[in-house]
Amino acid sequence: MGKGDDIRGIIVPLLTPFDKFEKLDEGLFRKQVRYLLSCGVHGLSPGGSTGEGAMVKDEELARMIEIIREEDTRGIKVIAGIIRCSVRDAISAGLIAKKAGADALMVTPVFYNVLVPNEEGNYLYFKKISDEVGLPIIIYNVIPQNPVSVNMFLKLLEIDNVIGIKQSIGGIMEMYAMKQACKDKGLVFAATDEMLFSCFELGADGAISAILSLFPRIAVKMWNLCRAGKYEEGIMLQNKVYPVWKAIGGPQFTAKMKAVLKAVGRDCGYPLSPMLECDTDFILSIKSQLDEIIAEEESIDNLLICKELN
Numbered sequence: 560m561g562k563g564d565d566i567r568g569i570i571v572p573l574l575t576p577f578d579k580f581e582k583l584d585e586g587l588f589r590k591q592v593r594y595l596l597s598c599g600v601h602g603l604s605p606g607g608s609t610g611e612g613a614m615v616k617d618e619e620l621a622r623m624i625e626i627i628r629e630e631d632t633r634g635i636k637v638i639a640g641i642i643r644c645s646v647r648d649a650i651s652a653g654l655i656a657k658k659a660g661a662d663a664l665m666v667t668p669v670f671y672n673v674l675v676p677n678e679e680g681n682y683l684y685f686k687k688i689s690d691e692v693g694l695p696i697i698i699y700n701v702i703p704q705n706p707v708s709v710n711m712f713l714k715l716l717e718i719d720n721v722i723g724i725k726q727s728i729g730g731i732m733e734m735y736a737m738k739q740a741c742k743d744k745g746l747v748f749a750a751t752d753e754m755l756f757s758c759f760e761l762g763a764d765g766a767i768s769a770i771l772s773l774f775p776r777i778a779v780k781m782w783n784l785c786r787a788g789k790y791e792e793g794i795m796l797q798n799k800v801y802p803v804w805k806a807i808g809g810p811q812f813t814a815k816m817k818a819v820l821k822a823v824g825r826d827c828g829y830p831l832s833p834m835l836e837c838d839t840d841f842i843l844s845i846k847s848q849l850d851e852i853i854a855e856e857e858s859i860d861n862l863l864i865c866k867e868l869n
Contacts, residue, residue: 564746565636566697569601569766571603571767572769573591573604575606575612575828575831588623592630593630596630603627603637607665607767609816621659624637624639624659627660628659636663637660639653645669646684656694663695664695666685666698675704678711682714685715689718696718698723699727700724701725701750703728706728712745713740723746723747724737726749731757747764749766749767750768753801753804756796759782760785760793773819776857780859781797799851803848803852815837817836817837818837819845822842822849
């Protein structure tokens with residue numbers, strides 16, 4: 560057994576619903592949690608990039624964790640996103656998340672360019688959070704100006720509570736390099752949204768990726784298909800998801816996510832300013848592909864995916 564072997568599979572990044580007054584909409588958040596739990600996912604992650612985590616207040620993060628705990632009856636894993644620019648603030652958010660009921664943290668390296676530390680500073684960042692909070696840590700490797708290299712990841716795995724990495728930069732090749740280097744020393748989670756099944760084939764220990772929020776049943780099915788060795792069917796699902804994802808990426812990302820979810824009947828509120836709501840032209844541009852995938856998503860038997868190979 561390696562580090563964190565109980566944290567695997569489809570861990571969905573939650574969106575943070577805000578109302579028109581930029582307050583957390585607890586009702587919409589609760590609905591989102593209930594829906595995702597019904598889809599057989601293995602974990603939920605509030606406060607990440609998809610959830611506008613760099614702008615979410617500590618008390619909002621805590622309340623989202625509390626709501627997940629109130630709704631969950633299966634004992635899924637709750638991985639709290641921590642996107643801060645100082646050890647002090649990251650520890651504060653981590654302790655609040657722990658008190659609210661988080662099982663683990665997903666910690667982003669310092670992201671503001673002039674505050675980026677050297678490798679020693681990065682090591683101390685994760686070491687101090689580990690020592691003070693005492694929860695398992697997944698590194699969120701997403702900052703181009705402060706990337707975690709393969710060698711740095713291996714060094715960070717020497718820290719007691721560091722159990723893995725969410726590999727968001729460098730694409731599928733860097734994810735594979737991470738997995739080949741660490742083997743069973745740590746977990747590597749896929750975040751190449753348009754090629755998740757291929758990542759599973761190459762040994763990813765699961766996914767923490769925005770596309771899971773849109774198509775959770777398809778994601779769970781792809782995970783199960785890979786584990787069952789049904790590669791042709793898994794690739795077919797990946798091919799359907801690919802064009803929709805390519806249209807969503809880029810600027811205004813979380814606003815686009817909220818627009819797509821609203822278009823399919825899953826309202827996740829307003830984006831936090833300065834992001835703006837997306838216009839209807841964006842949805843119309845991907846409507847045909849989106850309709851096809853939603854039909855596929857709705858055709859999947861929830862009971863089957865919950866039972867099969869979980």
